[in-house]
Amino acid sequence: xxLLRVNPTRMELTSLxxxxxxxxxxxxxxxxxxxxxxxxxxxxxxxxxxxxxxxxAELSDALGNFVLARAVMSTEVLEEAVMFPTRTVELKxxxxxxxxxDVPRIExxxxxxxxxxPYPYGFANTSGELDSAIxxxxxxxxxxxxLAEIEKxxxxxxxxxxxxRRRVNALExxxxxxxxxxxxYISMKLDENERSSRxxxxxxxxxxxxxxx
Amino acid sequence: xxxxxxxxxxxxDSILGFKTLGLDIFPVTEPEQAARLVHRLAKENxxxxxxxxxxxxxxxxxxxxxxxxxxPAIILIPGNQGSMGLxxxxxxxxxxxxxxxxxxxxxxx
Numbered sequence: 138x139x140l141l142r143v144n145p146t147r148m149e150l151t152s153l154x155x156x157x158x159x160x161x162x163x164x165x166x167x168x169x170x171x172x173x174x175x176x177x178x179x180x181x182x183x184x185x186x187x188x189x190x191x192x193x194a195e196l197s198d199a200l201g202n203f204v205l206a207r208a209v210m211s212t213e214v215l216e217e218a219v220m221f222p223t224r225t226v227e228l229k230x231x232x233x234x235x236x237x238x239d240v241p242r243i244e245x246x247x248x249x250x251x252x253x254x255p256y257p258y259g260f261a262n263t264s265g266e267l268d269s270a271i272x273x274x275x276x277x278x279x280x281x282x283x284l285a286e287i288e289k290x291x292x293x294x295x296x297x298x299x300x301x302r303r304r305v306n307a308l309e310x311x312x313x314x315x316x317x318x319x320x321x322y323i324s325m326k327l328d329e330n331e332r333s334s335r336x337x338x339x340x341x342x343x344x345x346x347x348x349x350x
Numbered sequence: 351x352x353x354x355x356x357x358x359x360x361x362x363d364s365i366l367g368f369k370t371l372g373l374d375i376f377p378v379t380e381p382e383q384a385a386r387l388v389h390r391l392a393k394e395n396x397x398x399x400x401x402x403x404x405x406x407x408x409x410x411x412x413x414x415x416x417x418x419x420x421x422p423a424i425i426l427i428p429g430n431q432g433s434m435g436l437x438x439x440x441x442x443x444x445x446x447x448x449x450x451x452x453x454x455x456x457x458x459x
């Protein structure tokens with residue numbers, strides 16, 4: 138491991154020791170953060186997978202029906218049938234904080250006109266498959282939005298975990314060993330200096346005593 | 351907290367049904383067109399964008415760009431040809447990115 142390029146002085150040693158302390162503390166904190174994020178992430182991603190499986194199954198179903206509806210109805214009639222929806226969806230969006238990651242929180246509000254069926258068309262010209270497709274779809278909407286929320290959360294959390302892991306590893310395998318080694322190097326050097334100055338003093342003392350004798 | 355919208359991007363046949371739910375649909379056929387659309391919707395306060403897998407498979411870069419910001423959330427949905435497994439692949443990639451190994455799908459097959 139490469140040493141840091143520093144002068145082996147006592148002042149440098151003190152500041153390095155301080156840095157080492159900070160690095161160790163930071164490492165511990167980051168490691169805890171990473172572990173907790175992982176724990177939450179695993180919970181979330183499990184749920185994500187479950188919801189996605191459900192959504193995909195039901196959606197394929199609904200779309201299958203839609204394809205059938207399309208097959209028996211002409212394009213114009215179909216387009217006309219869905220042209221004016223009887224309701225709108227409004228989203229309320231806020232942010233939630235998971236381990237200092239801002240993740241979206243989506244609440245939705247469905248606005249429908251009073252006493253209107255979810256089907257924005259008369260039943261005379263449309264096929265039954267369209268009805269069931271739309272019924273499944275409208276039941277699926279809350280789940281779709283839940284999926285959106287959870288999947289986004291997972292994406293952001295994954296990103297953040299990756300960053301935290303990088304930082305932890307950089308501290309653990311680069312910064313801290315480097316600091317430790319440099320501290321060792323400086324203290325050795327200082328000891329060595331002390332020893333050499335002591336022997337020099339002893340030598341000088343000897344010489345003076347010899348001359349005086 | 352503010353009001354915002356949901357957009358659906360995909361081929362016309364797949365997404366027409368979402369119109370009845372009150373979502374805004376944007377039929378596209380070309381990937382470039384879709385990419386431009388995504389950027390535009392992101393500017394216009396669309397919070398959730400559902401996108402069919404068939405369109406999304408050519409839009410890797412664009413989707414990647416919005417992965418790390420809170421909004422919009424781009425969510426892949428199967429189109430009318432059924433699921434291509436891209437959405438699941440996204441989840442698996444997340445797991446691998448975060449944990450380093452695929453623990454979620456490995457253990458259940």
